[in-house]
Amino acid sequence: MTPADLAATVLTAARAVFVTRGLDVSLLPATTTVERPRNPEHGDYASTMAMQLTKKVGVPPRELAAALAEELSSLPGIKSVEIAGPGFLNIRLDAAAAGVLARDVVLAGKEYGRTDRLAGQRINLEFVSANPTGPVHIGGVRWAAVGDALSRLLRVAGADVGTEYYFNDAGSQIDRFARSLYAAAKGEPAPEDGYGGAYIAEIATAVQSTAPDVLKLDEPAALEVFRVEGVKLMFAEIRASLDEFGVHFDTYFNEKDLHDRGELQEALDRLREQGHIFEADGATWLRTTEFGDDKDRVLRKSDGDWTYFAADCAYYLDKRKRGFDRVVIMLGADHHGYIGRMKAMSACFGDDPEKNLEILIGQLVSLVRNGEPLRMSKRAGTVITLEDFVDALGVDATRYALARYSSDSPIDIDIDLWTRAKSDNPVYYVQYVAARTASVARQAAEVGLTRGEPDAFRPELLVHEKENDLLKALGEYPAVVGSAAELREPHRVARYLxxxxxxxxxxxxxCRVTPMGDEEITDLMRARLWLNDATRTVIANGLALLGVSAPERM
Incomplete structure (x- = not known):
């Protein structure tokens, strides 16, 4: 019996009590929850149902708790119910009801943990979105790990999710990128406002390989070649590095397409229809201050050029037109000021900013070795890149380390900690259990121990305290997944694991699973093998949500 099953049983008991006492059943909640007490002596689970309902029905909480306890005690799977304090219900399950979970988990396999908490929601999740002017840097690496884990969580919680990477391939930063490549190709230093690092020289060389006569062209024509081919090469490199990191997007969206398709003008026209556009100083403005922004925003400058914010407006409208009812954007710490203007923009389109737009801000990450932050990349020169991160830790450790912490907290990732094969390394600690459960299953097979048919499973034999603790932990997994998805906090899964x-x-x-020597195989061993394999299932499922492997050997 999972916590969700028990919560449903508590609700069933409450309904029976209400009917018996002639109370209004419409006052009952649609759902309820149960919690594991901190002190195991207080039972397996606790419910506050009586205290939640006492004021609504005018019955003293302990009296209502007594009625609920009597009804619950008569239901299958409940060993005992005790009343504590002002009306807590401390519930103990019988061994069979608790133990059957091991079989249910194994039979469910990869489906165990799926919920319908977010069913019906269509979510567009945008993350990383690094400019195509350099490799994915350390901040983008964090969002790659967290964003991909969040997309998996949202899907397992029942949401229809589209992941998206936005390439800012229009604007002044692309001009600077092209000039930097052009300078590198001519053997000159990068422009003062340009980009440095070995990768610039590499891409410049690659462009020359595809266009050998590029330096014979006049400067404007050469710059256009470096712009087009350079962005294409950088784009391909970014996609390849993300693919190797196990992060794959449903959509790669180019900002330039918004300009080419006239979507900025379409957004402007829509905002004008809503009555939020005004002209001043020769420019076109959006009156975002009406919706809490600290100042109004220019969409089109007096020289006729569009602003970055105009592209943001068009991109948001494009997502909404594609049928996404919630747009989630993951941004770095330096974009905190972005929230107010984006929320106001959403309202200007007539949307509900609290329903239709969600912006998540991630804090800074440092990669540390010997107590000192690493500051320089081999290729990028000034920042640590995805390639540097993976070279230092490997894909699994990098993804786990970055997803393990709340994204709104700055973190230092200690290379020495995350690469050693010891239990103080969190990813090693969890993956070791994945490997150990697989090893136990192999050892069992070698001596002829199998789980047997599901109908022959003897869950009532799992009465040891450590078996009970493990069963209760396995039962919590679906609730952890659901809450992690709702709160946008993948780190809850890591900490649970x-x-x-x-x-x-x-x-x-x-609790030994396999027999020793000539020891006879027993039903208890078979039951423990079910429990072992259930643990393997949950560890593997949880690690998969984080994009981390569950090895069979270590």
């Missing part, structure tokens, strides 16, 4: 790993290690130390 570490707790689960601890519960498994304690189970492994106290």
């Amino acid at each position: 570490e707790d689960l790993a601890g519960d498994y290690h304690r189970f492994y130390d106290k």
Whole structure:
């Protein structure tokens, strides 16, 4: 019995009590929850149902709790119910009801943990979106890990998700990029406002390979070649590095397409229809201050050029036109001021900014070795890149390390910690359980121990304290997944996996699964093998949400 099953049972008992007492059943909540008490002596789970309902129905909480306890105690799977304090219900499950979860998890396999909490939501999730003027840097690496984990979580929670990478391939930064490539090709220093690093020389050389006569062209024509071919090459490199990192986007969207298709003008026209456009100083403005922005925003400058914000407006409208009812954008710490103007822009289009737009801000990341931050990249020169991160830690450790912390907290990633094969390395600690559960299953097969048919499973034999702790931990997984998706916090999954790993290690130390020597295979061993394999299932499912492998050997 999972916590969700037990919560439904509590609600069933409450309905029966209401009917018996002639109380208004419409006052019952649609759903409820149960929690694991901090002190195991207080039972397996606790419910506050009686205290939640007492004021609504005018019945003292302990009296209502007593009625609920009596009804619950009569239901299958409930061993006992005790009343504590002002009306807490402390519930203990019988061993069979608790133990059957092991079989359910194994049979569900990859489907275990899926919920419908976000069913019906169509979400566009944009993350990374680095400019195509250089490799993905350390901030983008964090969003690649967290964003991809979040997309997996949202899907498992029932949402229809489209992931998106936005290439800012229009504007002044592309001009500077082209000039930097041109300078490198001629053997000259980068322009004062240009881009440096070995990758610029590499791309310049690659452009010359595809266009050998580029330096014979006049400067404007040469710059156009470096612009077009350079962006194409940088774009391909970024996509390749993300692919190797296990991050694949449903859509790669180019800003230039918005300009070419006239979507900036379309957005302007839509905002004008809404009555939020005005002209001043020869420029076209959006009156965002009406919706809480600190100042109004220019969409088209007096010289006729569009602003970056105009492209933001057009891009948001494009997403909404594609049928996404919620636009989620993940941005770096230096974009905090972006929130107010984007929320106001959403309102100017007639949307509800709290419903239709969500902006997540991620804080800074440092890569540390020997207690000192790494500051220089081998290729980029001034920043640490995705390539540097993976070279230092590997894909699994990088993804786990970055997804393990709340994205609104700055973090230091210690290379020495995350590369050592010891239990203080969190990803090693969790992956070791994945490998150990696989090893136990192999050892069992070698001596002829199998789980047997599901109908022959004896869950009532799983009565050891460490078995019970492990079962309760496995039962929490769907709720962890659901809350992590709703709160946009993949780190909850990582922390749960570490707790689960601890519960498994304690189970492994106290509850032997396979027989020793000529010891006869028993039903208890078979039941423990179900529990072992259930743990393997949940560890693998959780790691998959983070984009991390669950090795069978280490």
